[in-house]
Amino acid sequence: MSALSSKVQEVFAEPACGKNQAKSEKERKKGCTKQLQPGAAAGGCAFDGAKIALQPITDVAHLVHGPIACEGNSWDNRGAKSSGPLLYRTGFTTDINETDVVFGGEKRLFKSVKEIIDKYDPPAIFVYQTCVTALIGDDIEAVCKAATQKFGKPVIPINAPGFVGSKNLGNKLAGEALLDHVIGTAEPEYTTPYDINIIGEYNLAGELWQVKPLLDELGIRVLACISGDARYYDVASSHRARAAMMVCSKAMINITRKMEECYGIPFFEGSFYGIADMSDSLRQIAQLLVRRGAPDELLARTEALIAREEARAWARLEPYKQRLQGKRVLLITGGVKSWSVVAALQEVGIEIVGTSVKKSTKEDKDRIKELMGDDAHMFDDMTPREMYKMLKDAKADIMLSGGRSQFVALKAKMPWLDINQERHHAYAAYDGMVALVEEIDKALFNPIWEQVRKPAPWETDDVGCAVRTNGTMVRIAHLAD
Amino acid sequence: MRMAKVLTSRKACSVNPLKMSQPIGAALAFLGLNKCMPTLHGSQGCTAFGLVLFVRHFREAIPLQTTAMNEVTTIMGGMDNIEQALLNIAKRAQPEIVGIASTGLTETKGDDVDGYLKLIRKKHPELASLPIVYVSTPDYKDAFQDGWAKAVTRIIEELCEAPAEPAPARVNVLAGSHLTPGDIEELREIIEDFGLAPIFLPDLSGSLDGHIPEDFSPTTIGGTTLEEIRAMGGARVTLAIGEQMRSAALALEAKTGVPFELFDRLTGLEANDRFLSVLSQLSGKPVPAKYRRQRSQLVDAMLDGHFSFGRKRIALGAEPDLLWSLSAWLAEMGCEIAAAVTTTQSPLLERMPCAEVLIGDLEDLEQRARGCDLLLTHSHGRQMAERLAIPFVRVGLPLFDRLGASHRHYLGYRGTRDLIFEIGNVFIANAHELEAPVREQDHLLITESHHAQATAAVG
Numbered sequence: 001m002s003a004l005s006s007k008v009q010e011v012f013a014e015p016a017c018g019k020n021q022a023k024s025e026k027e028r029k030k031g032c033t034k035q036l037q038p039g040a041a042a043g044g045c046a047f048d049g050a051k052i053a054l055q056p057i058t059d060v061a062h063l064v065h066g067p068i069a070c071e072g073n074s075w076d077n078r079g080a081k082s083s084g085p086l087l088y089r090t091g092f093t094t095d096i097n098e099t100d101v102v103f104g105g106e107k108r109l110f111k112s113v114k115e116i117i118d119k120y121d122p123p124a125i126f127v128y129q130t131c132v133t134a135l136i137g138d139d140i141e142a143v144c145k146a147a148t149q150k151f152g153k154p155v156i157p158i159n160a161p162g163f164v165g166s167k168n169l170g171n172k173l174a175g176e177a178l179l180d181h182v183i184g185t186a187e188p189e190y191t192t193p194y195d196i197n198i199i200g201e202y203n204l205a206g207e208l209w210q211v212k213p214l215l216d217e218l219g220i221r222v223l224a225c226i227s228g229d230a231r232y233y234d235v236a237s238s239h240r241a242r243a244a245m246m247v248c249s250k251a252m253i254n255i256t257r258k259m260e261e262c263y264g265i266p267f268f269e270g271s272f273y274g275i276a277d278m279s280d281s282l283r284q285i286a287q288l289l290v291r292r293g294a295p296d297e298l299l300a301r302t303e304a305l306i307a308r309e310e311a312r313a314w315a316r317l318e319p320y321k322q323r324l325q326g327k328r329v330l331l332i333t334g335g336v337k338s339w340s341v342v343a344a345l346q347e348v349g350i351e352i353v354g355t356s357v358k359k360s361t362k363e364d365k366d367r368i369k370e371l372m373g374d375d376a377h378m379f380d381d382m383t384p385r386e387m388y389k390m391l392k393d394a395k396a397d398i399m400l401s402g403g404r405s406q407f408v409a410l411k412a413k414m415p416w417l418d419i420n421q422e423r424h425h426a427y428a429a430y431d432g433m434v435a436l437v438e439e440i441d442k443a444l445f446n447p448i449w450e451q452v453r454k455p456a457p458w459e460t461d462d463v464g465c466a467v468r469t470n471g472t473m474v475r476i477a478h479l480a481d
Numbered sequence: 482m483r484m485a486k487v488l489t490s491r492k493a494c495s496v497n498p499l500k501m502s503q504p505i506g507a508a509l510a511f512l513g514l515n516k517c518m519p520t521l522h523g524s525q526g527c528t529a530f531g532l533v534l535f536v537r538h539f540r541e542a543i544p545l546q547t548t549a550m551n552e553v554t555t556i557m558g559g560m561d562n563i564e565q566a567l568l569n570i571a572k573r574a575q576p577e578i579v580g581i582a583s584t585g586l587t588e589t590k591g592d593d594v595d596g597y598l599k600l601i602r603k604k605h606p607e608l609a610s611l612p613i614v615y616v617s618t619p620d621y622k623d624a625f626q627d628g629w630a631k632a633v634t635r636i637i638e639e640l641c642e643a644p645a646e647p648a649p650a651r652v653n654v655l656a657g658s659h660l661t662p663g664d665i666e667e668l669r670e671i672i673e674d675f676g677l678a679p680i681f682l683p684d685l686s687g688s689l690d691g692h693i694p695e696d697f698s699p700t701t702i703g704g705t706t707l708e709e710i711r712a713m714g715g716a717r718v719t720l721a722i723g724e725q726m727r728s729a730a731l732a733l734e735a736k737t738g739v740p741f742e743l744f745d746r747l748t749g750l751e752a753n754d755r756f757l758s759v760l761s762q763l764s765g766k767p768v769p770a771k772y773r774r775q776r777s778q779l780v781d782a783m784l785d786g787h788f789s790f791g792r793k794r795i796a797l798g799a800e801p802d803l804l805w806s807l808s809a810w811l812a813e814m815g816c817e818i819a820a821a822v823t824t825t826q827s828p829l830l831e832r833m834p835c836a837e838v839l840i841g842d843l844e845d846l847e848q849r850a851r852g853c854d855l856l857l858t859h860s861h862g863r864q865m866a867e868r869l870a871i872p873f874v875r876v877g878l879p880l881f882d883r884l885g886a887s888h889r890h891y892l893g894y895r896g897t898r899d900l901i902f903e904i905g906n907v908f909i910a911n912a913h914e915l916e917a918p919v920r921e922q923d924h925l926l927i928t929e930s931h932h933a934q935a936t937a938a939v940g
Binding site: 036037038039040041042043044045046047048063066067068069070071072073074075076077086089090091092093094095096097098100101108109111112113114115116119131132134135136161162163164165166383384385388389392403404406407408411412413 | 492493494495496497498500501502504505520523524525526527528529530531532533534536537540541542546547548549550551552555562563565566567568569570573584585586589590619620621622624693694697699861864881
């Protein structure tokens with residue numbers, strides 16, 4: 001078995017994953033994602049997942065070894081923010097050509113590493129494997145090893161070529177690469193009893209910065225966020241943290257669990273979305289730190305901060321409660337957001353008419369049931385046509401989803417809000433919850449809806465008249481809602 | 482005219498790519514066909530990246546499927562995946578046509594997709610009436626516009642019928658990938674105003690112009706219909722827009738005998754004069770008054786605008802056809818093309834009105850763009866423009882951080898006129914004014930008044 005496939009098996013066998021524990025030995029071997037169906041698949045590949053997980057490390061040069069598609073079609077398209085270095089937004093790729101495919105791309109890769117060091121001198125280079133270079137047998141681990149020795153700088157192989165599986169698997173393989181090559185390779189300048197790691201938070205739209213001021217106020221130091229707004233050195237020295245919070249459901253459970261195993265860092269799973277969940281997360285962070293020896297007055301200070309922030313947030317949400325009471329949301333997202341956002345929205349009286357659980361774990365689903373009751377409308381795999389119908393038939397007032405399905409809602413002339421990785425608004429912590437509710441309110445009550453749903457004056461009768469689209473005459477059956 | 486030197490970047494590492502890959506260029510061409518489901522034969526990531534890119538550019542739902550290859554199926558060969566994909570697509574999306582483009586992954590393995598399709602057709606008579614166009618587009622060769630051009634050629638080879646019933650008013654228009662839906666709308670209007678009936682291939686103005694369909698559709702919601710493609714053989718002539726469409730025009734001529742006329746650009750006064758003269762000859766009609774008026778407006782805009790354009794230094798990064806269109810026009814307006822970077826080979830490159838053209842990336846363009854008055858490239862130029870602190874006008878694809886990418890238009894008299902205004906306004910907004918020297922007397926006055934204020938504040 002190749003190193004990569006044994007790594008994939010290892011990730012599939014993750015003992016801390018509740019979903020895994022419930023499986024038979026045989027099922028577990030098959031892996032944690034459903035077999036992709038040709039002609040009916042959606043979503044990114046393992047490489048995409050690895051890149052999403054690691055690119056937020058801002059001072060690293062992220063070099064994609066493969067043909068132009070993998071980087072050229074996708075670079076600079078994610079919303080992870082940086083408080084300093086911008087190198088992570090530079091697109092580096094070996095852009096291999098036909099000759100490389102025939103003779104191998106290792107030399108080009110090695111030269112690329114040298115060029116990057118000469119021109120940009122980053123603290124580290126991450127080299128991402130892709131399908132084509134994996135298929136032709138380019139050994140990126142060997143090239144990275146040679147380059148590290150030659151240039152005296154960490155050159156880290158991220159072995160997650162697209163064709164090994166889904167985005168989620170890529171997240172985990174990225175985590176493995178950090179465990180194998182980065183975490184524990186440096187020591188922090190100093191440590192405090194209040195040092196934590198936040199794992200699985202990518203600082204999309206700057207969400208980490210909605211959380212950090214609160215932690216700062218409590219004297220809690222984020223030793224490393226993996227990987228939002230991180231620096232290479234933070235991640236390398238993250239093994240000295242006293243406690244960890246795992247944010248994005250199971251995406252990086254392997255890092256979190258193995259850091260507990262190897263470095264004795266206890267962790268909990270939490271969310272920064274929603275008032276109750278945010279408070280709960282702060283409490284758990286404080287409790288874990290106290291358990292690890294921090295002075296227990298931290299608990300009282302945390303409670304005081306929670307009380308103050310909750311009161312402030314509720315006061316700011318008050319005016320929306322009446323306006324949003326009974327508004328119905330269709331939630332199409334995955335994993336942790338399928339429940340953390342549910343709780344958040346319920347707090348202001350919004351009704352959830354459906355939530356997708358395609359990427360959710362069993363625990364995620366249990367939480368949804370807990371929140372929404374037994375008649376929770378969970379959709380395993382809702383097709384765009386079904387979403388469209390649900391919106392068109394006005395069974396929901398707004399859809400919250402990722403950018404790919406936004407036009408399903410907009411073409412049905414229904415409000416939509418982006419809650420996935422390309423979003424521009426930050427929804428974390430108390431301020432983020434208020435921002436999310438504000439955005440929903442803004443979308444729902446925009447005056448365009450009434451206008452765009454009205455048929456043109458000459459299309460008022462039910463049968464409608466002929467209109468011209470694409471040079472042909474078609475009949476509009478019902479434009480009126 | 483002096484020939485431009487065409488260079489290829491010698492770096493091992495491409496930094497900040499200008500180029501995008503062939504398969505998604507092919508996919509976009511298929512997106513210009515009605516009720517089509519473009520499908521990439523590769524890993525699902527290949528499709529996901531293309532899909533996100535197009536969604537962000539067009540702000541539209543994008544039908545794009547995948548054969549979802551994995552490590553094992555790649556090594557075993559992808560026939561089963563193509564078969565399953567076709568059956569699934571036929572069942573779920575009920576397209577009128579499926580376009581399949583290969584990727585680097587399946588090309589490296591060497592999948593014989595033509596052979597697979599023959600076997601699949603034999604095995605599944607239920608697919609008999611579903612046209613399937615396959616195009617070979619490895620990611621590790623060529624670029625986006627090449628993939629587009631190859632797909633159009635393959636559509637013609639597979640679907641155009643010969644002989645077709647002659648239709649004297651019909652003209653085929655082969656649209657290059659640099660044409661926006663807005664460009665195609667403009668062209669259609671011009672051609673129809675001469676009493677001619679154009680068939681556009683591909684026709685993004687039907688599918689990606691941003692309109693509200695009556696109902697949800699898993700396939701494209703407009704574009705060239707199958708009947709239209711089949712009828713192209715009956716046209717009087719083919720107008721190919723963009724050098725990249727030459728091979729498709731030749732294929733159409735070879736198959737159906739329809740001769741073609743190629744227009745390497747439709748931006749600029751003389752380019753449009755030639756285009757309208759050809760339309761006038763074809764139709765036997767004089768140029769309508771509307772276009773005489775538009776021409777006059779363009780001439781007026783050139784007169785008003787030339788003050789701002791003269792000697793301006795331009796940095797341009799785009800695929801060959803767009804690069805040529807804009808460079809040639811800007812040079813005609815008096816600008817100097819100080820830096821030109823492109824993605825792939827084209828006979829146009831050595832005709833470029835500049836000393837050299839580099840096949841390279843945005844890092845190369847950034848080095849050459851220092852001190853220029855204007856940067857023109859796709860949205861990925863935003864980081865560079867900020868670093869260089871030079872004005873930036875977004876052109877090409879992707880345009881993900883501005884609205885209205887579909888409806889920008891760059892051709893015809895009207896399009897050229899509006900382009901003069903758009904770019905001229907950027908020059909005007911960024912005009913360097915001379916810094917006024919401070920006069921000795923004023924200086925004294927200023928100091929005194931400062932002094933007075935300070936005293937007053939203390940007092």
